[in-house]
Amino acid sequence: xxxxxxxxxxxxxxxxxxxxxxxxxxxxxxxxxxxxxxxxxxxxxxxxxxxxxxxxxxxxxxxxxxxxxxxxxxxxxxxxxxxxxxxxxxxxxxxxxxxxxxxxxxxxxxxxxxxxxxxxxxxxxxxxxxxxxxxxxxxxxxxxxxxxxxxxxxxxxxxxxxxxxxxxxxxxxxxxxxxxxxxxxxxxxxxxxxxxxxxxxxxxxxxxxxxxxxxxxxxxxxxxxxxxxxxxxxxxxxxxxxxxxxxxxxxxxxxxxxxxxxxxxxxxxxxxxxxxxxxxxxxxxxxxxxxxxxxxxxxxxxxxxxxxxxxxxxxxxxxxxxxxxxxxxxxxxxxxxxxxxxxxxxxxxxxxxxxxxxxxxxxxxxxxxxxxxxxxxxxxxxxxxxxxxxxxxxxxxxxxxxxxxxxxxxxxxxxxxxxxxxxxxxxxxxxxxxxxxxxxxxxxxxxxxxxxxxxxxxxxxxxxxxxxxxxxxxx
Amino acid sequence: xxxxxxxxxxxxxxxxxxxxxxxxxxxxxxxxxxxxxxxxxxxxxxxxxxxxxxxxxxxxxxxxxxxxxxxxxxxxxxxxxxxxxxxxxxxxxxxxxxxxxxxxxxxxxxxxxxxxxxxxxxxxxxxxxxxxxxxxxxxxxxxxxxxxxxxxxxxxxxxxxxxxxxxxxxxxxxxxxxxxxxxxxxxxxxxxxxxxxxxxxxxxxxxxxxxxxxxxxxxxxxxxxxxxxxxxxxxxxxxxxxxxxxxxxxxxxxxxxxxxxxxxxxxxxxxxxxxxxxxxxxxxxxxxxxxxxxxxxxxxxxxxxxxxxxxxxxxxxxxxxxxxxxxxxxxxxxxxxxxxxxxxxxxxxxxxxxxxxxxxxxxxxxxxxxxxxxxxxxxxxxxxxxxxxxxxxxxxxxxxxxxxxxxxxxxxxxxxxxxxxxxxxxxxxxxxxxxxxxxxxxxxxxxxxxxxxxxxxxxxxxxxxxxxxxxxxxx
Numbered sequence: 001x002x003x004x005x006x007x008x009x010x011x012x013x014x015x016x017x018x019x020x021x022x023x024x025x026x027x028x029x030x031x032x033x034x035x036x037x038x039x040x041x042x043x044x045x046x047x048x049x050x051x052x053x054x055x056x057x058x059x060x061x062x063x064x065x066x067x068x069x070x071x072x073x074x075x076x077x078x079x080x081x082x083x084x085x086x087x088x089x090x091x092x093x094x095x096x097x098x099x100x101x102x103x104x105x106x107x108x109x110x111x112x113x114x115x116x117x118x119x120x121x122x123x124x125x126x127x128x129x130x131x132x133x134x135x136x137x138x139x140x141x142x143x144x145x146x147x148x149x150x151x152x153x154x155x156x157x158x159x160x161x162x163x164x165x166x167x168x169x170x171x172x173x174x175x176x177x178x179x180x181x182x183x184x185x186x187x188x189x190x191x192x193x194x195x196x197x198x199x200x201x202x203x204x205x206x207x208x209x210x211x212x213x214x215x216x217x218x219x220x221x222x223x224x225x226x227x228x229x230x231x232x233x234x235x236x237x238x239x240x241x242x243x244x245x246x247x248x249x250x251x252x253x254x255x256x257x258x259x260x261x262x263x264x265x266x267x268x269x270x271x272x273x274x275x276x277x278x279x280x281x282x283x284x285x286x287x288x289x290x291x292x293x294x295x296x297x298x299x300x301x302x303x304x305x306x307x308x309x310x311x312x313x314x315x316x317x318x319x320x321x322x323x324x325x326x327x328x329x330x331x332x333x334x335x336x337x338x339x340x341x342x343x344x345x346x347x348x349x350x351x352x353x354x355x356x357x358x359x360x361x362x363x364x365x366x367x368x369x370x371x372x373x374x375x376x377x378x379x380x381x382x383x384x385x386x387x388x389x390x391x392x393x394x395x396x397x398x399x400x401x402x403x404x405x406x407x408x409x410x411x412x413x414x415x416x417x418x419x420x421x422x423x424x425x426x427x428x429x430x431x432x433x434x435x436x437x438x439x440x441x442x443x444x445x446x447x448x449x450x451x452x453x454x455x456x457x458x459x460x461x462x463x464x465x466x467x468x469x470x471x472x473x474x475x
Numbered sequence: 476x477x478x479x480x481x482x483x484x485x486x487x488x489x490x491x492x493x494x495x496x497x498x499x500x501x502x503x504x505x506x507x508x509x510x511x512x513x514x515x516x517x518x519x520x521x522x523x524x525x526x527x528x529x530x531x532x533x534x535x536x537x538x539x540x541x542x543x544x545x546x547x548x549x550x551x552x553x554x555x556x557x558x559x560x561x562x563x564x565x566x567x568x569x570x571x572x573x574x575x576x577x578x579x580x581x582x583x584x585x586x587x588x589x590x591x592x593x594x595x596x597x598x599x600x601x602x603x604x605x606x607x608x609x610x611x612x613x614x615x616x617x618x619x620x621x622x623x624x625x626x627x628x629x630x631x632x633x634x635x636x637x638x639x640x641x642x643x644x645x646x647x648x649x650x651x652x653x654x655x656x657x658x659x660x661x662x663x664x665x666x667x668x669x670x671x672x673x674x675x676x677x678x679x680x681x682x683x684x685x686x687x688x689x690x691x692x693x694x695x696x697x698x699x700x701x702x703x704x705x706x707x708x709x710x711x712x713x714x715x716x717x718x719x720x721x722x723x724x725x726x727x728x729x730x731x732x733x734x735x736x737x738x739x740x741x742x743x744x745x746x747x748x749x750x751x752x753x754x755x756x757x758x759x760x761x762x763x764x765x766x767x768x769x770x771x772x773x774x775x776x777x778x779x780x781x782x783x784x785x786x787x788x789x790x791x792x793x794x795x796x797x798x799x800x801x802x803x804x805x806x807x808x809x810x811x812x813x814x815x816x817x818x819x820x821x822x823x824x825x826x827x828x829x830x831x832x833x834x835x836x837x838x839x840x841x842x843x844x845x846x847x848x849x850x851x852x853x854x855x856x857x858x859x860x861x862x863x864x865x866x867x868x869x870x871x872x873x874x875x876x877x878x879x880x881x882x883x884x885x886x887x888x889x890x891x892x893x894x895x896x897x898x899x900x901x902x903x904x905x906x907x908x909x910x911x912x913x914x915x916x917x918x919x920x921x922x923x924x925x926x927x928x929x930x931x932x933x934x935x936x937x938x939x940x941x942x943x944x945x946x947x948x949x950x
Contacts, residue, residue: 109719109834110865154668165666167675168643183925190864191640191830191906193629193679194914195922195948196930200642200675204668221726244584251696251769252727294726295778303770355666359584389665390585431666439669447670450658454937455671461936462929473670 007067014049014093017059022099024048033074033094034086041082041437044090045072052099054174054182054213060095061211062180070467071095073207075117075149078141080353081436083153083206087471097148100213103127111219112171112188117148117212124217133219136163136255140337148212154204156432158256158290161388163220165432166203172216173199178209178463188216201458206434207469209462223255223292227300228329231308231320232283236362238316239287243358243388245307246289253303256290257388258336259361263397264382267342268335275335275342278328279319287387288336339384343397348404349382350411352394352418355431361387364394368421372396375417376410391431394418435473443475482542489524489568492534497574499523508549508569509561516557516912519565520547527574529649529657529688535570536686537655545942546570548682550592550624553616555828556911558628558681562946572623575688578602586694587646587663592623592687599692608694611638615812623687629679631907633731633765636863638695640907641678647691648674653684653938663691676933681909682944684937698730698767702775703804706783706795707758711837713791714762718833718863720782721764728778731765732863733811734836738872739857742817743810750810750817753803754794762862763811814859818872823879824857825886827869827893830906836862839869843896847871850892851885866906869893910948918950 015023024030030048035041046069051057064071070092074084086092097118105114108131115124121142128135137150139157149155151173155166163169172187175198185199202212233239236259243257262284268275279286291300304322311317323329343349356364369381378399385393396414398407419429419442429442443452452474459466459474490498499505505523510516521544526532539546545567549559561567572593580589583606590599596617603610612625614632624630626648630641638644647662650673660674677687708714711734718732737759743750766775779797786792798804818824831839844856853874860868871889873882894904894917904917918927927949934941934949 107832107834109715110832111722112832154672156666156668160666164643167672168639177925177929181925181928183929185926187903188832188901189830189903189906190833191631191635191861191866192903193631193907193909194903194905195679195910195918195927196684196933197629197642197675197679198926198929200672201933204670204672209671221722240584247586247696247769249770253770294722295724295728355664357582357585357587357663358665359582386666391666426663428662428664428667428669430669431664432668434668435670443670450652450656451660451673452670453656454652454658454673457936458671458676458933461932 007069010063010067010069011047013063014047014060017063018049018051018056022050022052022056024050030094033077033096036082036085037078038080041085043086043088045086045092045094046090048094048096050096050099054176057095057176057211057213058180058182061176061178064093065178065180065465065467068465068467069093070470072469073097073211075146076120076141076144078145078149079153079436080433081438083434083436083472085437095211097146097213104214106131108133110188112216113219114186114214114216115147116214117146119147121145121147121150128219129222132222134222135217135219137166137169140340147215151203151212151215152206153434156386156391158258158386160386161257162252162255167200169218170199170203170215171218173202173212174214175202175210175212178468186214186216204434206436206473208459208473209468221294223294224296225293225298225300226329227291227304228323228332229289229304229308229320230278230332230335231287232279232281232318233285233287234316234318235285236365239285239387240362241316242287242307242311245311249307250303253291253293253298253300254289254388255292256288258288258385259387259392260286260288260336260339260384261382262286263380264339264384265335267346267382268338271342271345272338275338278321278332281319283318288332336384343382343395346397348398348407350396350408350414352415353431353433354394354418354422354427354429355391356422356425356427358388358390360425361390361392364392364421364425364427368394368418371417371421372414375413376407378402437471440471440473440475482544485538485542485544486522488538489522489535492538493524493526493531497525497527497531499525505569508552508571511557511560512553513555516560518561518563520561520567520569521565523569523571525571525574529651532570532651532686532688533655533657536651536653539568540653540655540940540942543940543942544568545945547944548572548686550621551595551616551619553620553624554628554911555908556913558909558911558947560912570686572621572688579689581606583608585663587691588694589661589689589691590622591689592621594622596620596622596625603694604697607697609697610692610694612641612644615815622690626678626687626690627681628909631861631866633733633861635861636732637727637730642675644693645674645678645690646693648677648687649689650677650685650687653943661689661691679909681911681947683934683948684943696769698769699771700768700773700775701804702766702779703798703807704764704779704783704795705753705807705810706762707754707756707793708760708762709791709793710760711840714760714862715837716791717762717782717786720786724782725778728766728768728773728775729764729863730767731763733763733860734862734867735761735763735811735814735859736857737761738855739814739859740810742821742857743813746817746820747813750813753796753807756794758793763807811859818857818870821872823873823882825871825883825889827890828906828908829869829893829897829902829904830866831897831900831902833863833865835900835902836865836867839867839896839900839902843869843893846892846896847889850888851882853877912946915946915948915950
């Protein structure tokens with residue numbers, strides 16, 4: 001099938017608007033934008049638009065809408081669910097925010113940053129640090145993911161337990177609406193009760209209600225004390241108990257609380273050069289605790305000793321290592337961060353980004369692991385992630401002797417098996433990655449009825465022609 | 476004008492549905508629900524419905540919608556902006572959530588509470604404390620305001636600087652939609668990216684998009700250390716500087732940071748029995764700093780001494796008192812909490828609930844005060860409130876010799892004068908009280924264009940007949 005023919009004149013109009021740097025139509029130039037980084041989808045598009053200003057985005061939207069051409073907004077293209085990949089029909093254009101990469105304002109008194117959508121997350125973090133502040137959103141793709149993308153997916157990451165999701169770090173938005181109007185909602189206010197909270201509607205909408213072009217973000221005081229602990233623990237319940245102990249003792253000191261399975265840590269040690277087990281003996285369950293405080297004299301080591309001492313007495317913690325130096329803290333974090341890469345090197349794996357109430361994390365890990373092993377004997381569960389906010393990446397590694405393709409062919413069965421447990425535990429089938437294309441067909445079953453019909457009413461009201469990132473989020 | 480005649484059969488159907496305890500039609504019984512507690516409005520209504528369950532609320536909505544009768548939801552009826560008062564035409568019914576006052580679930584591991592809309596805020600706070608946790612939302616009306624009301628207005632209060640607004644304390648909602656469908660979104664998840672964030676649309680919508688019947692709320696660890704400071708400071712800039720010092724030194728310890736003017740404290744000392752000035756000499760500017768930590772050994776006195784010592788050296792802080800005992804902490808807070816009552820006793824006053832970026836609070840206080848004095852010579856500015864999140868109650872007390880009624884007749888001029896300054900400082904004309912009836916006519920000027928038209932599209936999509944709390948929020 002040839003690519004859909006561009007509507008008469010649209011490309012010419014876009015070219016006149018955007019200039020040569022702003023419009024890509026050569027197949028080789030647009031190829032990287034057509035597939036997602038997990039390699040789940042391969043779409044087509046007639047062009048990649050690269051507007052350099054909000055006005056240009058608005059003009060692009062107006063031209064495309066007039067021509068009836070769908071628009072797929074794209075930031076760093078790091079979606080885990082194909083949220084920024086066009087469909088196969090080739091009718092759409094991709095609208096890249098990459099050139100909108102200015103930090104418009106930074107204020108260390110207000111502790112706000114106004115950044116355009118194409119600013120890479122890492123750049124935003126660095127800009128905050130440069131003015132003595134902290135922008136705390138932190139996730140694996142932070143060197144590529146953009147502010148527009150992390151807001152449109154309401155990204156989570158490692159520090160949610162302390163600072164919240166992307167949504168919670170956002171005070172205001174600038175959005176190009178589906179009719180090409182620009183809504184300037186870049187308010188930098190901590191309190192503003194003046195009508196419906198539109199900004200919260202666009203965060204997490206994955207570009208289906210409009211295009212986020214800039215955001216005003218919250219910054220925080222820079223921590224002056226930091227400590228990272230790595231512990232082997234008795235079991236999943238013990239891991240949760242240690243979390244509760246830290247929360248009870250010093251709630252705000254917990255910057256991250258991560259669970260890892262013995263198998264997952266084995267993979268990291270086996271496959272990732274330089275990764276070693278920090279504790280003396282292998283265990284079936286580990287935790288990573290990142291403690292931080294703005295108070296230079298916070299005595300986080302003392303806090304750690306107090307909590308871990310009590311937990312060891314109860315047999316919850318088997319062994320523990322306190323980072324102590326920056327290098328050791330980094331080394332501990334690497335064990336956790338290399339989990340996806342280690343799983344990739346070990347073979348085929350199926351990913352599940354799920355959440356449950358915090359109290360049910362141990363049950364989730366146990367039951368979902370057992371159910372998947374029962375489904376495909378030999379499957380190796382590799383649950384890991386953000387125990388402190390109930391978000392476990394309930395990943396499954398193929399059996400040692402199985403053909404990777406045969407294992408991946410069972411992906412949907414595996415996901416269904418995990419999700420059945422998640423549902424029984426009042427959880428969510430997408431904790432932090434969103435819906436994209438991957439999970440639209442699950443919306444009816446999980447969010448059907450009044451909730452989905454309300455979403456659809458909103459979609460129809462704001463985007464009656466259905467041209468904003470079609471095929472994403474809603475079935 | 477007689478009350479509008481009830482549509483045939485509606486009251487009979489409602490009576491059959493709700494029983495005698497659930498339907499009030501006698502004028503004496505419904506009178507308290509017809510006016511707001513500030514006394515700004517006096518509405519009429521054909522009945523007060525008092526459903527006892529979500530199903531009953533849904534059935535009420537269906538019956539009223541079928542009859543074309545507007546519904547005004549009402550919680551504790553403590554709106555500052557007439558948000559729960561029916562119009563004068565008498566066509567509406569009031570739907571009170573007062574009987575839906577169960578706490579359905581409390582979980583100290585998940586740190587969540589699921590409470591029905593009619594639960595009084597103070598009761599929710601106490602329930603959290605009873606299971607060893609904290610529900611931090613705290614405001615003057617907490618003994619009367621309800622969970623449904625504080626969410627529907629996205630209430631703020633004293634602890635926003637640390638814990639956020641009501642919105643930030645909510646994980647899930649149960650809502651009866653304008654078509655009578657029940658949306659059960661009572662999820663107790665910290666991460667859940669599955670479509671549009673409907674819950675954030677209903678929070679702050681003041682009942683115009685549906686009726687919140689229950690909510691799942693976040694709880695926090697209970698602080699074990701607490702200290703309250705009262706300081707006289709050089710000027711508004713010094714007050715802000717002290718805030719920045721505390722934030723830089725121990726961001727999470729600041730539970731509240733309140734500004735008070737010398738005139739406001741004078742009124743409290745003059746009119747409120749038992750209130751005395753804690754520092755030796757009167758000043759023109761004061762601050763109250765509430766410090767708290769879950770860590771029992773947090774040494775908040777040491778923190779206070781460190782920060783105040785540095786601020787005194789710079790001449791920012793003139794004098795300071797550290798509470799030390801529970802009784803003294805309460806006495807300090809009373810000075811701040813009695814501000815509205817003291818202003819009432821002093822004479823007529825005009826209230827402005829406004830916010831600006833935190834960095835602009837000093838300028839707001841100075842410029843708005845000067846502008847109001849220029850407008851009506853002798854006017855006594857009494858700015859006070861939540862400096863830490865940029866929300867100042869920019870109140871104006873009548874001149875000593877002026878007739879109160881004559882002063883109040885200038886209310887709109889005064890509000891316009893304050894708001895002109897607020898607008899120039901990129902602020903908001905309603906920080907935490909919402910829009911209600913009082914400020915609907917300001918929406919066009921402040922939120923007009925793409926923002927207001929998007930709100931109106933959403934309203935039309937969800938409530939096409941316009942029967943949910945008509946005349947509120949949207950012009």
